Amino acid sequence: MSLAIDQEIVAKFDVPGPRYTSYPTAPVWSTDVNAAVYAEKLAAFGRTRGKTLSLYIHIPFCRSLCAYCGCSVVIRKKDERFADEYIEYLFKEMDLVHLALGGRPRVRQLHWGGGTPTFLNEAQIERLYKGTLKYFDVDPAGEVAIEIDPRTIDRSKVQKLRALGFNRVSIGVQDFNEEVQKEVNRRQPYSVVKELNDWCREPGFASVNFDLIYGLPRQTPESFSATVEQVVALRPDRVALYSFAYVPWLKRHQRKIDASLLPSGEAKLDIFLRARERFLESGYKAIAMDHFALADDELAKAFEAGTLYRNFMGYTVKPADEYIGVGVTSIGFLENTYVQNAKALPAYYAALDAGRLAVERGKVLTDDDRARQWTIHSLMCRFRIDKRDFQKEFHADFDRYFQDEQAHIRRCVQDGLLRVQNGSLEVCDAGKLFIRNICMGFDHYLKQKDALTRFSRTV
Numbered sequence: 001m002s003l004a005i006d007q008e009i010v011a012k013f014d015v016p017g018p019r020y021t022s023y024p025t026a027p028v029w030s031t032d033v034n035a036a037v038y039a040e041k042l043a044a045f046g047r048t049r050g051k052t053l054s055l056y057i058h059i060p061f062c063r064s065l066c067a068y069c070g071c072s073v074v075i076r077k078k079d080e081r082f083a084d085e086y087i088e089y090l091f092k093e094m095d096l097v098h099l100a101l102g103g104r105p106r107v108r109q110l111h112w113g114g115g116t117p118t119f120l121n122e123a124q125i126e127r128l129y130k131g132t133l134k135y136f137d138v139d140p141a142g143e144v145a146i147e148i149d150p151r152t153i154d155r156s157k158v159q160k161l162r163a164l165g166f167n168r169v170s171i172g173v174q175d176f177n178e179e180v181q182k183e184v185n186r187r188q189p190y191s192v193v194k195e196l197n198d199w200c201r202e203p204g205f206a207s208v209n210f211d212l213i214y215g216l217p218r219q220t221p222e223s224f225s226a227t228v229e230q231v232v233a234l235r236p237d238r239v240a241l242y243s244f245a246y247v248p249w250l251k252r253h254q255r256k257i258d259a260s261l262l263p264s265g266e267a268k269l270d271i272f273l274r275a276r277e278r279f280l281e282s283g284y285k286a287i288a289m290d291h292f293a294l295a296d297d298e299l300a301k302a303f304e305a306g307t308l309y310r311n312f313m314g315y316t317v318k319p320a321d322e323y324i325g326v327g328v329t330s331i332g333f334l335e336n337t338y339v340q341n342a343k344a345l346p347a348y349y350a351a352l353d354a355g356r357l358a359v360e361r362g363k364v365l366t367d368d369d370r371a372r373q374w375t376i377h378s379l380m381c382r383f384r385i386d387k388r389d390f391q392k393e394f395h396a397d398f399d400r401y402f403q404d405e406q407a408h409i410r411r412c413v414q415d416g417l418l419r420v421q422n423g424s425l426e427v428c429d430a431g432k433l434f435i436r437n438i439c440m441g442f443d444h445y446l447k448q449k450d451a452l453t454r455f456s457r458t459v
């Protein structure tokens with residue numbers, strides 16, 4: 001299905017806005033949530049029965065800095081001692097978490113992200129994986145995923161990952177065009193990714209995901225179409241097509257990017273729409289905001305069934321009730337509370353050396369936060385809001401609860417983004433492209449002064 005978007009609509013909605021991997025979003029979290037609060041939440045979770053858990057482990061190291069990077073990274077050329085020391089601290093943190101939990105909980109989803117998890121050598125990967133099992137009971141039938149930088153892996157490391165129990169890989173591709181790669185300081189020829197893709201298919205990972213980014217310097221609709229052709233030829237099970245978050249005022253290294261080389265909002269949307277059309281023609285289903293998956297992939301099935309979830313690891317299939325993040329800058333969510341670890345290595349190490357959980361900030365959700373979180377989540381993952389479900393969940397009438405938001409809903413309907421239908425709000429095709437803008441109308445905290453200055457543009 002091809003979508004024609006009026007340029008006036010693009011101009012109207014191309015504004016700064018959150019990506020809603022959390023609600024409330026990180027800028028409104030505070031230091032009120034500290035190590036003591038986190039320990040209480042862990043203990044409360046430990047006392048509950050039957051709740052499931054996701055575990056995220058952050059490896060912050062990268063060999064070089066990509067100009068577009070939006071993550072918290074530590075650049076280390078190749079000195080593996082840094083990683084050995086870091087793994088020790090991860091175990092110190094797991095020890096404290098384990099103590100507070102009072103047990104070894106079942107983990108339904110394990111995800112290693114970064115940074116670059118494959119910065120670790122095989123021995124370090126094995127040590128970290130096996131060490132984690134001492135503290136967490138990782139379900140081998142669950143989702144065990146790792147992010148791979150193609151420049152830091154060989155066939156033997158791929159086989160090691162599979163042998164340990166990883167069953168999903170996510171490969172950072174971004175763009176195959178050499179000019180774009182040069183501009184963003186990330187050179188990785190197509191042949192390298194193709195070879196890696198072949199290696200991942202040999203030991204039978206359940207799913208191979210490619211991450212792509214649109215909106216990078218020197219990208220054009222034509223150049224990115226060529227990248228999409230190459231991606232389609234390799235047939236990954238899933239593709240995440242992220243919009244480049246250009247925030248040089250927050251990420252200083254992005255200042256190296258020549259802003260005049262960035263595609264305009266109009267061109268950026270054209271790049272996305274062409275890519276979307278090509279994926280759909282090639283047998284992929286569009287999943288929520290910015291993902292595509294082969295029809296038989298679990299992500300596509302979950303989207304169809306309305307059971308898709310979204311958290312800091314992105315869209316996911318095997319949701320857990322709560323998640324714990326381990327490592328510098330990691331984020332967790334449990335007992336209705338977001339927690340984030342220290343963002344700098346020295347602060348992270350110092351807290352653990354003092355025998356304290358390394359939490360720096362977070363947010364305990366209010367009842368209103370929960371109602372808005374549910375609403376935004378429903379829009380992002382299901383493209384609809386069922387008012388009866390809201391009533392069941394919060395014992396409140398949706399329209400009465402969101403009285404102040406009715407004007408926003410009406411505007412979205414007039415602009416062709418939303419449709420009101422039999423007790424539900426349905427997102428129209430055009431609204432799927434501007435889903436962040438629809439969600440923003442339900443975000444209580446955006447009413448605060450300067451609230452938007454920290455976010456990238458929605459287009």
Ligand code: SF4
Nearest residue numbers: 062065066069071115
């Ligand atoms: S490899 Fe990933 S995390 Fe590391 S600098 Fe590049 S984009 Fe950032």
